[in-house]
Amino acid sequence: QVQLQESGPGLVKPSETLSLTCTVSGGSISTHYWSWIRQPPGKGLEWIGDIYDSGNTIYNPSLKSRVTISVDTSKNQLSLKLSSVTAADTAVYYCARGVRSYYYEIMDVWGQGTTVTVSS
Amino acid sequence: DIQMTQSPSSVSASVGDRVTITCRASQGISSWLAWYQQKPGKAPKLLIYAVSSLQSGVPSRFSGSGSGTDFTLTISSLQPEDFATYYCQQTNSFPRTFGQGTKLEIK
Numbered sequence: 001q002v003q004l005q006e007s008g009p010g011l012v013k014p015s016e017t018l019s020l021t022c023t024v025s026g027g028s029i030s031t032h033y034w035s036w037i038r039q040p041p042g043k044g045l046e047w048i049g050d051i052y053d054s055g056n057t058i059y060n061p062s063l064k065s066r067v068t069i070s071v072d073t074s075k076n077q078l079s080l081k082l083s084s085v086t087a088a089d090t091a092v093y094y095c096a097r098g099v100r101s102y103y104y105e106i107m108d109v110w111g112q113g114t115t116v117t118v119s120s
Numbered sequence: 121d122i123q124m125t126q127s128p129s130s131v132s133a134s135v136g137d138r139v140t141i142t143c144r145a146s147q148g149i150s151s152w153l154a155w156y157q158q159k160p161g162k163a164p165k166l167l168i169y170a171v172s173s174l175q176s177g178v179p180s181r182f183s184g185s186g187s188g189t190d191f192t193l194t195i196s197s198l199q200p201e202d203f204a205t206y207y208c209q210q211t212n213s214f215p216r217t218f219g220q221g222t223k224l225e226i227k
Binding site: 035037044045046047050058060061062094103104105106107108110111112113 | 121151152154156164165170173207214218221
């Protein structure tokens, strides 16, 4: 059974870079695509971006200039970097496994989420 | 971007009630729609995909319907564990977008 675990600093200073890792256990990171999603306190879900087994990435245009998603297959981990953060980037950050077929595309396994606060 | 609008934003209901939540897309998304359930402090959980396909392990009291731009999630007989927030999501195009959520509360 695949499990995902996010990790990283819970506090980041404004203008710095947020860096998170998602460790995949119970399965290979090479066999699916992977997503990052975030949720500001008390608000809804925002898709950040996807990374595919080809290494290709697609980002939310609202964050594209600041986001980098990558995979380390040797460690079975994916990572998220978000630069020049502000208080608006304070959120719970989730990683999720993506599954794509001919007629659906879903995020079927999610990590528990990690809270990141941007504050000096 | 495709805007996903859910209604109502919140609803109060009792155990045993039938509840319907609506999700409207700003443009046609064919069948590229999923529903997620989120409980406080927890990650979202996939309930339904491709409009009406039930994810493995999800009780059959949950069902989905619709096409094009208008979709519904129905819970046929509410159970205590169903009180949560529900989100629809489109995967027809990028960026992937979610509805704002519908909070289902106990009456």
